[in-house]
Amino acid sequence: xxxxxxxxxxxxxxxxxxxxxxxxxxxxxxxxxxxxxxxxxxxxxxxxxxxxxxxxxxxxxxxxxxxxxxxxxxxxxxxxxxxxxxxxxxxxxxxxxxxxxxxxxxxxxxxxxxxxxxxxxxxxxxxxxxxxxxxxxxxxxxx
Numbered sequence: 830x831x832x833x834x835x836x837x838x839x840x841x842x843x844x845x846x847x848x849x850x851x852x853x854x855x856x857x858x859x860x861x862x863x864x865x866x867x868x869x870x871x872x873x874x875x876x877x878x879x880x881x882x883x884x885x886x887x888x889x890x891x892x893x894x895x896x897x898x899x900x901x902x903x904x905x906x907x908x909x910x911x912x913x914x915x916x917x918x919x920x921x922x923x924x925x926x927x928x929x930x931x932x933x934x935x936x937x938x939x940x941x942x943x944x945x946x947x948x949x950x951x952x953x954x955x956x957x958x959x960x961x962x963x964x965x966x967x968x969x970x971x972x
Contacts, residue, residue: 850962853937855880863890878963881937885959888931889970921946924955928970937961 857866857873866873875883892908925944932938940960947954956969 850936852876853878853880853884853963855883858883858886860886878961878966881935881961881963882959882966882968884935885932885938885968886970888935889928889968917948920953921948924953925957928955928957932959937963943967 854874854876857875857879858864859866924946928944929941932941938959938961942958942960944955944957946956952971954969954971956967958965958967
């Protein structure tokens, strides 16, 4: 089992970001199709804020403890809310907690702010702003 928080790309990089961390690198991601981007048969690599956002997206879409190749700290536990007889308010509170807990272990992420959750039928939408050492960006995920 991997002990790294970065399961898809090694942390080695040639340039440094702030705070002494290596430049964040990740495979580019098509968020609409929810899959990696390839060009000429090779994965496209992104760096900086975009790389951190790819990592965050995948952490928010991966159920924690499901895959042995991920560390125990990678992923989220939002799927636990599915099918539970919790009140809507409790589900929203737990979803925002799981959202934050999935992202905070990443050293490139300096904060998670403005979390909101709303229920639409059986779908729970969670939105928040992720602050990174490269800037911030809003991210949404559906459960």
